[in-house]
Amino acid sequence: MDSVFFYRNSKPAGGEDGALQELKIALQPNVSVTGWPATAGSNALAGFTALQDATVVDRLRRAGASLCGYTVMSEFGFGLGGSSAGEAVRRKIADAELVVDMLGESRLAAARADACGFKPSYGLISRFGIIGLIPSMECPGIVSGNVRQIRGILEAVAGPDELDFSLPDEEPLDFSPQEIDPQKTTLGFVPELVGGLSGQQQNKFMSALEFLKKSGFKVRESRLPDFSRFALVHRIVGSVEASSCAGRYDSVRYGPRAVGAKNWNEMYILSRAIAFGSLVKSYLFQGAFFQFEKYEAYDNACRIRAGLLADMRQLHSEADFLVIPTAPGENLDAVSLEETYRMFDFMAFANVTGQPALYMPSVGGAGIQIVGPRRSDPDLLALGESILHAGRGGN
């Protein structure tokens, strides 16, 4: 075991043909590969070996990709504490890495690796075989050095799956390359967000906007006074879902069982005490609190979430895409819930709304996210390619 990989595939050979031939892709151990130690970074699954291939794994293989192994991940992929996500791409050991994005992990891992990170639309990728934590928020994200590669990988893994009936019944998207005409493309930015940045970060973000204007895009203000509510809703709804989702780790059917319990209630308590780390524990406690003690707060959060979705649809009637700053704090190995959420302040909104979001490391010298309406993934990636192309052309 090294600092990047938790498990190395000894036979990573890819397929003979296919769109992803010769592409080396790293996974995290919350993506099931038959026979691999899919522990999801948790002691709750210590020694667990996946019994089935996740649909994304099956599709990557069919497209000819070679799977190089599992990287070191945070517990259940919640936050990036202790995770090496993005590191394999930064060190060029892998061309791309799948990182499940529940708060913004794939985008923040990309920021750390100076790469691109993409969270697709909710419901676009099968979750069969993905060991998740927050079902309504999470989605496998893609970290890669370039957007075209992200498009290729997304095309290979996206679409209906008869093993995941939770996917909405929607037409598959068309990922063929397309031209973006900057003159006909309006990009919105949220002034309330810019106000929340440090002086230096503000300057960087403004220079990114300048760059986009220079590239010919129409740039306009899009007001979203309720932005702070995204994190709040995420925290309440996400923790409740996590509490339910982790209910299965009771040591009855699998997972480490503590010895010495006198009855099954004690067995639950002792086993769950050794199963989870402190960050996940505090998250599960918080979720259980809302489930059992403050259900009305959860109910309100669900209603507010619906309102935020409507706000976002309104914004997208004014601007085709939004440009959102990123401001990762210094402490990427956050240990508390507070710190973890603060780290993803500018990212978790896309998990609340299910929108696609693309992080790009260097647009006019700044790392920014661009965001489109749900299922605008092909257009958003085309926009990303066009911005990066303009960047290269401008140099």
Place this chain on the structure above:
Amino acid sequence: MEFEAVIGLEIHVELNCATKMFCDCPNRPGDEPNVNTCPTCLWFPGAVPRLSSEALEKASLLCLALGGELQSRSAFDQKVYYYPDLPKGYQLSQAHLPLSRGGGIEVRDEKERIRRLRIHHIHMEEDVAKLVHEMEGRTPISLVDFNRAGAPLVEIVTEPDFRSPHEAMEFLKALRVQVRYAGASECSMENGTMRVDANISIRPAGTTAMNTKVEVKNMNSIRHVGDAIAYEIARQSASVQAGEDVVLHTRLWDPDRKVTLPMRAKFEGPCIPDPVVPLIELSEEWIEEMRARLPEMPAARASRFVEQYGLSGDEAAYLSSDPDLAGFFEALIGHGVAVRSGMHWLTTQLLPAVRDRQLELSNCRVTPERFAALLRMLEKEEINANAAREVLLQLFDGDAPPEEIVASRGFRQISDPTALASMVDKVIEDNPSAVADYRRGESKALGFLIGRVMQSSGGKANPKMIRGLLVKNLESGSRTAGA
């Protein structure tokens, strides 16, 4: 003070689907423990539940059969609690948006008045695993059998419309008939495919108060439901009269001691909308398609039986109370059996024989076709009733056509007048005193003489012809004697 009871029922019905509700495992809870399991129903990480279309269809048929209104939108929630029989840490159930609302069943109360007992709603849910508690030496151990985990259930929640044990029992009987007709479940409390909890409170007769209720569980037959409710009404009345308050709690019916006993209630957790199983949206067309799939229901069938076959109301209601029985009857008629003899032989001969053998009408060797062939021979007087009863017993033991059994075992009725005449002559000759009795006007003697002829024919003589021949001979004989 006079009290009246306010009773509502919660009825779990296990649907007879081929698979579980959210995976493809066989829905056979009784198999060897833990053979019908998979990563989904054991809730391994990465599993995604998939609602079975058969479960949705059978649940919908059940709702329609009970007069429920299928909802265009329904959804699953998570009923959260931690128990080893619950692989997810929650049970998928429909708490907020049930599959169906409303409905009800008409029953006759103790005074034969029609009462409509209303259903509040019907929702789908998955069953939990089965716990078995054993001792390993001196250590108590709990074993879990996950065969039942994820089996498809519906829960029928009634309005508190019931006022007596009788009404509850009549409701359950009628519900069972409706659900069996819909083909959704056997609805047997004895086999555990129907489980009933009763909520019971009392109030001064004639008032409309809704008082604290007590929930009673663990009844294993419709009879037990009636007994448990009756006991609980008496218990609550006595305690209120003694000045005690009724407290909200759960009690278990003890069928041996015929009492209800308090139990520690399972912790009732919250219900959270499930984020994974998609919203269920039913179109008008789909609902109509389901409605069209419902067969003719028992009430309609009974009135058709009266009209079409001239049966009495009671006969028609009896035959219609079981879809297999009604179907068998109609198949007999279809195979050319006369209505009266079909009805008579089916209910007095075949049904008791089927029950004796602990079989079901639907799975025994006596098919409508074979039974009809037998009855046609009887109607054509090729065999007599004695022989028909004998042959019927043999139909249970093999697959030979009844005609073949009649031929090979010599059951064919003797209807040859010459052969019968000589038997009759012999009997008259051998039984002079009975003959004398008859001629003195003792009609009983004729029966005796017919019996003797039947005996001498080995039971095969045509009884009608013997009677005719005997009467003719005795009458003419008496004339001769008198001359």
